[in-house]
C-alpha cells in the first residue's frame with residue numbers, strides 16, 4: 509500500500525470536509541441573514557418610535573417645568589396680594605394700597621387695580637396733571653388715576669401730594 513496516497517486521500521477528504529463546512533457556514537449565514545434583515549428593520553422602526561417617545565417625553569417635561577413655575581408664581585402672588593387692601597384714594601378712585609401693618613421696610617405704595625386683577629404687581633407712579641387733577645400712572649398698563657383736583661390759578665403744588673393724601 510502506498511502511504512502517500514493515503515495521506516493525499518486524507519488531505520482530500522479534509523479539504524472536502526472544510527469545503528462542506530464552509531458551504532454549511534455560508535448556508536447558515538444566508539439563513540441567519542435572511543432572518544436578521546426583518547429583525548434589523550424592526551429594530552430601526554423601534555428606534556424611530558423610541559425617538560418619537562423621547563420627543564414627547566421631553567415636551568412633557570418642559571411643560572411640567574413651565575406649569576411648576578406658573579404654580580410657584582401663583583403661590584407667590586397669592587401670598588403677596590394678601591398684603592394689599594382696596595383703598596379709595598379720593599372719592600371715585602380706587603387702588604390697592606399696601607397694608608400699613610405688613611409693609612415692613614417698604615415705603616407705602618399703591619398697586620394698579622387693573623393689573624392687580626390680572627395678577628400683575630404694578631406699583632403706581634406719580635403722573636402729570638390731567639383735567640386739573642394730579643394723577644397716578646401705571647407703568648405696566650398705562651392707566652391713569654385722577655387724584656385731587658388742583659384749584660384755581662395761583663395755587664402751589666404740594667411737593668409730596670401722595671403723602672398728603674394718605675390717611676394713615
Ligand SMILES: [Zn+2]
Pocket residue numbers: 620621622623624630646647648649650651
Ligand atoms: Zn396697570
